[in-house]
Amino acid sequence: MSQTPAGSSSSFSPIPQTAAAGGITITKPPQTATSFFKVAPGETITFAWNFTSILATPTSLTVSAVCANGNTYPVGPTDGHIPGTATEVLWDVGSYQQNNPQNPLPMASCTLHVWDDRGPGASIKPGFMQENSGLQFALYTPQAYTPLASGWTCAACSDGVMGFTAHPAFVSLIVTIFIAVFSGFHLLRNASK
Numbered sequence: 001m002s003q004t005p006a007g008s009s010s011s012f013s014p015i016p017q018t019a020a021a022g023g024i025t026i027t028k029p030p031q032t033a034t035s036f037f038k039v040a041p042g043e044t045i046t047f048a049w050n051f052t053s054i055l056a057t058p059t060s061l062t063v064s065a066v067c068a069n070g071n072t073y074p075v076g077p078t079d080g081h082i083p084g085t086a087t088e089v090l091w092d093v094g095s096y097q098q099n100n101p102q103n104p105l106p107m108a109s110c111t112l113h114v115w116d117d118r119g120p121g122a123s124i125k126p127g128f129m130q131e132n133s134g135l136q137f138a139l140y141t142p143q144a145y146t147p148l149a150s151g152w153t154c155a156a157c158s159d160g161v162m163g164f165t166a167h168p169a170f171v172s173l174i175v176t177i178f179i180a181v182f183s184g185f186h187l188l189r190n191a192s193k
């Protein structure tokens with residue numbers, strides 16, 4: 001008896017119940033650190049992956065970004081739906097932003113979700129692809145240049161004591177006082193012996 005996923009046109013031999021669940025491994029961007037992507041005209045993000053332990057090739061994949069604002073955004077040129085054998089998707093975030101003013105991309109962290117034609121949250125089955133939501137990334141919009149002469153201020157530098165204590169001159173002053181006090185204490189202690 002052969003197993004065929006819903007909507008699959010491919011045929012394959014029976015999948016043993018001892019087979020590992022399938023999945024994808026994200027290869028681009030690297031998952032070692034959060035990647036930041038600029039949302040601007042002409043900017044495209046490439047997400048790529050490898051399949052692992054897939055014995056039942058999906059008919060299609062759905063790729064979406066779930067962002068910190070709670071909204072879900074389709075990834076790619078075809079509203080997030082791509083062929084089941086695809087190993088990458090290109091997302092023109094500049095065009096998306098321009099074409100979707102009612103639902104713009106947030107400047108926030110997002111999680112990439114990729115699932116097969118069985119849908120999000122499908123049960124784990126031997127040989128079938130399980131949903132992947134292991135990649136986190138962030139979106140940002142570049143800010144316009146502000147010349148120093150036009151009144152630019154550093155928010156982190158001018159927020160009271162915290163901004164003052166981070167200034168290199170302040171750190172140097174504290175170190176100098178510390179050395180002077182302890183050197184004087186040492187001299188006084190040796191003089192009294």
